[in-house]
Amino acid sequence: MTATNTNRRAFTKKLALGGVGISLLAGCLGDDDEATDDGSDDTGNGEDDETFPDGQLTLVVPGGAGGGTDTYARELGPALGGVLDVPVEIDNRPGGNQLIGPGHVAGQEADGYTIAVFNLPAVPAGWLIEEPDFDLQAFEGLGGFAGEGAVMVVNNDYADWDPEDVLDAYRTGEFSNIGVVHLGSFHMMGAVLESEEYFDTEFEWIGYPDAAEHNRAVASGEIPAAFSSEAGASELVEEGEVTAMFTTNETDLYDVPTIEELGYPSADFISQSRGFAVLEDVPDDRKDTLAEAIDDAVNSDGVQDWAEASGQNVHYTPREEFNDNFHTIFDELPELIDLDEFAE
Amino acid sequence: MYGAFTEAVQFVLTVETLLWILAGFCFGVMLGATPGVGTAVGMALVLPLTVFLDGTTAIILLTCIYMGGMYGGSVSAILINVPGTAGSAATTFDGYPMSRNGQAVTALSISAASSAFGGIISIIVLFLITPFIIEFVLLFNSPDLFLVALLGLAMITVVARGSIVKGLTIGMFGLLFTTVGVSPNAPDVRYNFGSLALYDGLDIVAALLGLFAISEMIKLAAERGGIAKTTTELSGSITEGIRFTITHPRAVVKSSFIGTIIGALPGAGSSMANFVSYSEAMRSSGMANTFGSGDERGVLASEASNNSAVGGSLIPTLSFGIPGSASTAILLGGFLMHGLNPGPSLFGSNLDITFSIYLAVAIGVIVLIPVIGLLVITQLGHLTKINTDYIIPLIVVLSITGIYTVNISWVDVLTVFLLGIGGYFMRKYDFSIVAFLLGVILGRMAEENLFRSLQVSGGSYDIFVESPLSIVLIIMIFLIVLSPYLMKLRE
Known part of the structure; x- marks a missing residue:
C-alpha cells in the first residue's frame, strides 16, 4: 500500500515536471504565423521603405535540404544577402506535393521579408490538383534563376x-x-x-x-x-x-x-524553371528592390562561377517573363492536360 | 586503380584532412546522441559552410558526420532508450535493459567494438566490389526490392514471441501507419482529413521517439532513483564488451554483411538493416526469449549492421546519385554544390575521390570509433545513476524540440505523444514493438515497389518469379516464415 502510494506520488510529481517542461517548450517554439502577425519588429521590418530591407530575409524552399531546389537556394541566398546587405535564412518546408512551402509563405505578412522559391510547372500544377486552402495565384514572380528541358x-x-x-x-x-x-x-x-x-x-x-x-x-x-x-x-x-x-x-x-x-x-x-515569388500584396517598391537584387545575385560572378564549375544551369529569367510563365500555367495547363484524368 | 588509391592516400593523410575527419566524426556523434535531431539536420547546417572547402574535403566532412551520427545514435539508445537515429532503434531492445541491469559500460563498449568491426567489413566490401559496383546496383529491380521488404516483414513471425496472432496484428498496424498520406505512386491521399500537414504521412522518427522515449519516460515516472535500477551496481567493463565482440566473429560478420547489402538497396537504409539483423540474430540464436531483456548479441547485431549500412548506402549514392536516406540526400547536395557529379565517373575517371571517401570512413571506424567510443563514450555509463527527476523532463523536452526542428510540423509532435501512450500500453499488454516497427519501416518500401512492379508488368504477378534473385528471395521468405515450426520439429 505504501509502495503504491509512493509510486503514485512519484508518478504525479514527474508528470508535473514533464508538463512544466513542455509548457516552457511550447512557449519557446511558439507559432511562426502568430509570431509575425502582430508586427515586424522581430525581423526588423521597418515601415520606412527607403531602408527596405533592414532585417533578415527568409527564402522558403518547398523541398528538403540537399535537394535540387535547395542546392540552388543555398548558393543564391548568400549572394542575394550580399547584394542587399542583410542576412538570408534558408527555411526548408518540404512536402505536400511542394505546397507546404508556398502555403507557409501565404500565411506570412506581405512585407517582402519572406520569399517563396518556386519550381514550375510542378508547384502550380500541384496546386491545381490538390486545391489547398490558400491562393497560389495571389503570388507574383520576381525572377527566375534556373531552367532546363x-x-x-x-x-x-x-x-x-x-x-x-x-x-x-x-x-x-x-x-x-x-x-x-x-x-x-x-x-x-x-x-x-x-x-x-x-x-x-x-x-x-x-x-x-x-x-x-x-x-x-x-x-x-x-x-x-x-x-x-x-x-x-x-x-x-x-x-x-x-x-x-x-x-x-x-x-x-x-x-x-x-x-x-x-x-x-x-x-x-514546357521546360522546368525555378524562381522567386512573393505575395502580390507586398508594396511595389519592395518588389522592385527584390527583383533588382535577384537579377544582380543570379548574374553575380560568384554564382556564375559556381554554376560553371558545378555544371548547374543558372541563368536569369526577367521578372515579367517569369511571372507570365507562372500565371500562364493556371490557365493553359488545364487546357493541355485533363488534370482529373492525370491525377487518377 | 592503383594510381587513384595512391592519390587518395596522399590526400587523406594530411593534417588538414585528418582534422576535418575528426571534427566531422565528433560533431556527428554529438548529433546522433541527441534525441530526435539526427544527422540530417546537422549535415544540412554544415552544408552551406562547406563552400570554403574543396569538394573532396567537403564530402569527406559530410560523410564523417553521417558516420559519427550513426554511431552516436547508439549512445542515447543504450543509456536512455531513445534511439538517436532511426538506424539505432533496434539497439534499444537489449542495450537499454543492459543499462537497467547496471551494464551500460559493457553495452557501450560492445556498441563501439561491433560498430568498428562492422564499419571495417563494409569498407573492405566496398573496395572489393568497386570494379563491379554498377552491375551490383543494377541487380535489384522493383520486384526484388518488394521481396526484400517482404522478407523483413516475414521476420515478424520470428520476433513476435508468444502469440503469433498478436505479433501479426501489431505488425499490420505498423503497415497501416505508413498508409497515411499520399500514395508513393499515385496521387491518392489517404487519411489526411484534407490537411496538407498529413499529405506526406506520419514521420518514422517521430514514431520512434514516441514508442521509445515517451513510453519509457511514462514508465520511469513511477519509479525512484536512476535508470539503472536502485538495487543494482554498475558492474560492466570495457574489456568485457570487447571480449564479447571478439568472441562472436560469426555474428559480427553476418550482421555486417546484412548491413552492407541492405544499406546498398535504394529506399532501404540503416533502419531496415538493423531490424533485419536483430531479427536474424534472434532467429539464429535458438534462444529468442533472452532477447529483449539485455542479451549482448542483440546489441552486437544491431550496431554492427547499422554502421556497415553507412558504407553500403554509399554504393547507390555514389554510383547513380540515388539517396537512400535524408542524410545521403544532403550528401548528394554537397556533391552538386561542389561541382562533383555522382555517377559512374566516380568509379572511373574520378576514382580517387571515391577512394578518399572510403579511406576517411576507414579512419573513422578503425581509429575514431575505438578511441573515442571506448575511452570517452563508455564513461557516460555513469549517467544511468542520475535521478530520473532530472532525466524525464530533459528527455521529453529534447525529443519534442528535436522532432519539431526536423520538419517544423506539429503533427510530428502529436505523433510523438500519441505513440508514446500507445507504446506504453503495447509494452504493458505484451504486444511486440519490434513487429510494429518492422511494419512501420518496411511498409512504404513494400507498397511502392509492389505497386510499381505491377505497373511495369501490366498487373501480372509473374514478374515476382522472373529472375533468379527473386526466386532466391522467395525461398528465403518461406524459410523464415516456417522457421518457428521447423525449430519446434527439430526440438
Missing part, C-alpha cells in the same frame, strides 16, 4: 534506334512503360507530349521518387525509357549507361536532336 533516355539495347523508332514502338504498343518522377515537372511535360499535336501516343507512366532512380531502372532494363531532367541524366549518358534520344529544348549537354528538329512543334514553353 527534358531528355528522353533509353536502355542501351536500343542505342542504335533513332528517336522515331522509339516513338513508333510506343505508338504500336511494343513499348508502353516510361519512367518519370511522379507528379514532377517532367511528368506534366510528358503528359503534354502525349497529345495529337506532338507524339500522338499514350505512355504508361511509371513513377519513381527521383530522376536517379528512373535512370537506374532504364539502365537495368526494368523500363525501356524515361523522361529525365537534362542535368539528371547527363552523367549516365556520358558514361554510356543509358542512351539519349532527344531533348525538349536546345542544350549543350547532349548531341541529340530537339523535338522541333524532329519535326514537332517547339516545346520550349
Whole structure:
C-alpha cells in the first residue's frame, strides 16, 4: 500500500515536471504565423521603405535540404544577402506535393521579408490538383534563376534506334512503360507530349521518387525509357549507361536532336524553371528592390562561377517573363492536360 | 586503380584532412546522441559552410558526420532508450535493459567494438566490389526490392514471441501507419482529413521517439532513483564488451554483411538493416526469449549492421546519385554544390575521390570509433545513476524540440505523444514493438515497389518469379516464415 502510494506520488510529481517542461517548450517554439502577425519588429521590418530591407530575409524552399531546389537556394541566398546587405535564412518546408512551402509563405505578412522559391510547372500544377486552402495565384514572380528541358533516355539495347523508332514502338504498343518522377515537372511535360499535336501516343507512366532512380531502372532494363531532367541524366549518358534520344529544348549537354528538329512543334514553353515569388500584396517598391537584387545575385560572378564549375544551369529569367510563365500555367495547363484524368 | 588509391592516400593523410575527419566524426556523434535531431539536420547546417572547402574535403566532412551520427545514435539508445537515429532503434531492445541491469559500460563498449568491426567489413566490401559496383546496383529491380521488404516483414513471425496472432496484428498496424498520406505512386491521399500537414504521412522518427522515449519516460515516472535500477551496481567493463565482440566473429560478420547489402538497396537504409539483423540474430540464436531483456548479441547485431549500412548506402549514392536516406540526400547536395557529379565517373575517371571517401570512413571506424567510443563514450555509463527527476523532463523536452526542428510540423509532435501512450500500453499488454516497427519501416518500401512492379508488368504477378534473385528471395521468405515450426520439429 505504501509502495503504491509512493509510486503514485512519484508518478504525479514527474508528470508535473514533464508538463512544466513542455509548457516552457511550447512557449519557446511558439507559432511562426502568430509570431509575425502582430508586427515586424522581430525581423526588423521597418515601415520606412527607403531602408527596405533592414532585417533578415527568409527564402522558403518547398523541398528538403540537399535537394535540387535547395542546392540552388543555398548558393543564391548568400549572394542575394550580399547584394542587399542583410542576412538570408534558408527555411526548408518540404512536402505536400511542394505546397507546404508556398502555403507557409501565404500565411506570412506581405512585407517582402519572406520569399517563396518556386519550381514550375510542378508547384502550380500541384496546386491545381490538390486545391489547398490558400491562393497560389495571389503570388507574383520576381525572377527566375534556373531552367532546363527534358531528355528522353533509353536502355542501351536500343542505342542504335533513332528517336522515331522509339516513338513508333510506343505508338504500336511494343513499348508502353516510361519512367518519370511522379507528379514532377517532367511528368506534366510528358503528359503534354502525349497529345495529337506532338507524339500522338499514350505512355504508361511509371513513377519513381527521383530522376536517379528512373535512370537506374532504364539502365537495368526494368523500363525501356524515361523522361529525365537534362542535368539528371547527363552523367549516365556520358558514361554510356543509358542512351539519349532527344531533348525538349536546345542544350549543350547532349548531341541529340530537339523535338522541333524532329519535326514537332517547339516545346520550349514546357521546360522546368525555378524562381522567386512573393505575395502580390507586398508594396511595389519592395518588389522592385527584390527583383533588382535577384537579377544582380543570379548574374553575380560568384554564382556564375559556381554554376560553371558545378555544371548547374543558372541563368536569369526577367521578372515579367517569369511571372507570365507562372500565371500562364493556371490557365493553359488545364487546357493541355485533363488534370482529373492525370491525377487518377 | 592503383594510381587513384595512391592519390587518395596522399590526400587523406594530411593534417588538414585528418582534422576535418575528426571534427566531422565528433560533431556527428554529438548529433546522433541527441534525441530526435539526427544527422540530417546537422549535415544540412554544415552544408552551406562547406563552400570554403574543396569538394573532396567537403564530402569527406559530410560523410564523417553521417558516420559519427550513426554511431552516436547508439549512445542515447543504450543509456536512455531513445534511439538517436532511426538506424539505432533496434539497439534499444537489449542495450537499454543492459543499462537497467547496471551494464551500460559493457553495452557501450560492445556498441563501439561491433560498430568498428562492422564499419571495417563494409569498407573492405566496398573496395572489393568497386570494379563491379554498377552491375551490383543494377541487380535489384522493383520486384526484388518488394521481396526484400517482404522478407523483413516475414521476420515478424520470428520476433513476435508468444502469440503469433498478436505479433501479426501489431505488425499490420505498423503497415497501416505508413498508409497515411499520399500514395508513393499515385496521387491518392489517404487519411489526411484534407490537411496538407498529413499529405506526406506520419514521420518514422517521430514514431520512434514516441514508442521509445515517451513510453519509457511514462514508465520511469513511477519509479525512484536512476535508470539503472536502485538495487543494482554498475558492474560492466570495457574489456568485457570487447571480449564479447571478439568472441562472436560469426555474428559480427553476418550482421555486417546484412548491413552492407541492405544499406546498398535504394529506399532501404540503416533502419531496415538493423531490424533485419536483430531479427536474424534472434532467429539464429535458438534462444529468442533472452532477447529483449539485455542479451549482448542483440546489441552486437544491431550496431554492427547499422554502421556497415553507412558504407553500403554509399554504393547507390555514389554510383547513380540515388539517396537512400535524408542524410545521403544532403550528401548528394554537397556533391552538386561542389561541382562533383555522382555517377559512374566516380568509379572511373574520378576514382580517387571515391577512394578518399572510403579511406576517411576507414579512419573513422578503425581509429575514431575505438578511441573515442571506448575511452570517452563508455564513461557516460555513469549517467544511468542520475535521478530520473532530472532525466524525464530533459528527455521529453529534447525529443519534442528535436522532432519539431526536423520538419517544423506539429503533427510530428502529436505523433510523438500519441505513440508514446500507445507504446506504453503495447509494452504493458505484451504486444511486440519490434513487429510494429518492422511494419512501420518496411511498409512504404513494400507498397511502392509492389505497386510499381505491377505497373511495369501490366498487373501480372509473374514478374515476382522472373529472375533468379527473386526466386532466391522467395525461398528465403518461406524459410523464415516456417522457421518457428521447423525449430519446434527439430526440438
